[in-house]
Each structure stands twice: as C-alpha cells, then as structure tokens.
Amino acid sequence: MPDPVLETRDLTIRFGGHVAVDRVSCAFLPGELTAIVGPNGAGKTTYFNIISGQLPATEGAVLLRGEDITRLPASERTRRGIGRAFQLTNLFPALSVFENVRLAVQAKAGRGMRFLSMASSHRSLAARAEAVLEEVRLTRLAGQPVSALSHGDQRKLEVALLIALEPSVYMFDEPTAGMSVDEAPVVLDLIARLKAEGGHTILLVEHKLGVIRSLADRIIVLHNGALAADGPPAEVMASTVVQEAYLGQELADV
Numbered sequence: 001m002p003d004p005v006l007e008t009r010d011l012t013i014r015f016g017g018h019v020a021v022d023r024v025s026c027a028f029l030p031g032e033l034t035a036i037v038g039p040n041g042a043g044k045t046t047y048f049n050i051i052s053g054q055l056p057a058t059e060g061a062v063l064l065r066g067e068d069i070t071r072l073p074a075s076e077r078t079r080r081g082i083g084r085a086f087q088l089t090n091l092f093p094a095l096s097v098f099e100n101v102r103l104a105v106q107a108k109a110g111r112g113m114r115f116l117s118m119a120s121s122h123r124s125l126a127a128r129a130e131a132v133l134e135e136v137r138l139t140r141l142a143g144q145p146v147s148a149l150s151h152g153d154q155r156k157l158e159v160a161l162l163i164a165l166e167p168s169v170y171m172f173d174e175p176t177a178g179m180s181v182d183e184a185p186v187v188l189d190l191i192a193r194l195k196a197e198g199g200h201t202i203l204l205v206e207h208k209l210g211v212i213r214s215l216a217d218r219i220i221v222l223h224n225g226a227l228a229a230d231g232p233p234a235e236v237m238a239s240t241v242v243q244e245a246y247l248g249q250e251l252a253d254v
C-alpha cells in the first residue's frame with residue numbers, strides 16, 4: 001500500500017465543553033477520492049477547517065507526507081500542498097479570468113521564477129495559466145472580468161485556481177451547493193477529471209448520494225464528531241452504523 005499523503009491522528013477540537021471533532025484518525029492515499037459524510041453538525045466542515053489550518057486542533061495531529069503540520073498557519077499548509085476550494089472567496093472579481101489564474105500560477109512558481117529573465121518568466125506563467133484555463137474549459141472567457149461570470153463559471157474558476165497551485169490534496173466542501181442543475185455537473189465533471197488523472201488525494205464533503213456514488217472510492221462517516229464508519233461506498237452505505245447515524249435524516253438522494 002502506498003504511503004498516505006495526508007493523515008489525521010486522534011484529531012480533536014473542543015469548543016467549550018462541546019467536542020466537535022473527536023479523536024479522528026484517518027489516512028488518505030494518493031489517487032483516492034474520499035467522501036466525508038454525516039448528518040448536519042457532525043463535524044465535517046470543522047474537520048476540514050482543522051486540516052487546512054482555519055481552526056487550531058485542541059489535540060491530535062495532522063500530517064502531510066509524514067510531516068507534522070498541526071501548528072502551521074493555513075498559508076504555509078497551502079504552500080506545502082493542501083488545496084482547499086473556498087466558495088469564491090479566493091477570487092478577485094475586478095480582474096479578468098486569465099489574471100486570476102495567472103496570479104495563482106505566479107504564487108505557485110514563487111521564488112523559482114527569480115532565476116528566469118522577466119520576459120521568459122512572463123511567458124511561462126502565461127502559458128501555464130492558459131493550460132489551466134483550457135483544462136477547466138474557460139479559455140473562451142479568459143478576458144472577461146470575474147464579476148461578469150455566471151455562478152457556475154466562477155466555481156469552475158475556483159477549481160482552476162486550485163489546479164494552478166498543484167496541490168497534493170484537494171479539499172472540496174459541498175462543491176455544488178447553491179448551484180443550478182445545469183451548473184452542478186460542470187464542477188462535478190472537473191472533480192471527476194482530477195480523479196481520473198490519478199495521483200491526487202481528494203477529500204469531498206458531500207450530502208448528495210448520486211455524487212457520492214459516482215465519485216467516491218471510499219466513504220468516511222462522522223457522527224457527533226467521531227469516525228463512525230470507513231470503507232468502500234457499498235459497504236458503508238449498507239452499514240447499520242450509517243443508518244443509525246442518519247436516524248431519519250436522509251442523505252440527499254440526488
């Protein structure tokens with residue numbers, strides 16, 4: 001079995017007396033798409049927040065390729081390869097689609113570009129940005145300001161910014177929330193393509209059963225902050241622990 005890319009060990013967070021994430025130990029492998037499910041308030045987003053560094057763990061550890069990143073700030077985790085899609089908050093609305101991607105490509109290239117001449121670094125950044133736009137099928141909108149894009153295209157752009165950062169871990173928290181039925185498949189298709197490329201570790205918080213069925217290699221279930229089940233989709237969906245965790249609250253059958 002390959003070494004895990006990301007691992008959480010006994011990861012815990014308490015808010016006052018409330019344990020929102022409760023000793024969650026889980027290892028995520030390269031090339032694997034894991035759906036994280038659980039009823040409302042189960043701790044899914046909070047688990048994400050501790051992994052990406054938005055919230056500090058009370059106890060336990062987050063490891064990226066075996067290195068302890070538990071105390072690193074979110075920006076440093078991003079630099080090291082934790083890529084999280086943030087419901088449009090990373091976009092610059094007044095800049096063009098192309099400029100948004102170019103800035104992300106530039107952030108990734110960072111100091112490496114110092115050794116190239118201005119002209120060649122500019123050309124290689126632009127070429128990479130064009131390739132990323134092509135990958136998410138936004139080339140035709142490259143010159144448009146982000147503010148002029150539909151909601152669905154903005155979410156595609158957000159995935160483009162993630163791709164530009166070339167993370168080793170992609171984190172999506174309900175990526176189609178608030179999208180129309182026309183828009184959702186576009187973003188799901190992008191995630192499916194990332195998965196098909198192989199090698200990426202993808203974490204997906206999702207309620208929609210259809211999405212989970214079509215994308216997940218593995219499902220983990222959080223219930224009251226704790227890991228209640230972990231395994232292949234068919235097995236986990238059929239387990240009594242899942243039926244009990246949801247207690248009348250259905251996974252959205254979409």
Ligand SMILES: Nc1ncnc2c1ncn2[C@@H]1O[C@H](COP(=O)(O)OP(=O)(O)OP(=O)(O)O)[C@@H](O)[C@H]1O
Nearest residue numbers: 015018019020038039040041042043044045046047
């Ligand atoms: N910053 C915070 N301060 C206090 N309590 C919090 C904070 N963040 C989350 N919680 C609590 O932690 C619990 C888990 O919330 P979380 O949002 O992670 O659940 P979730 O599984 O993502 O739910 P949903 O499916 O509704 O998005 C909830 O009881 C929530 O109120």
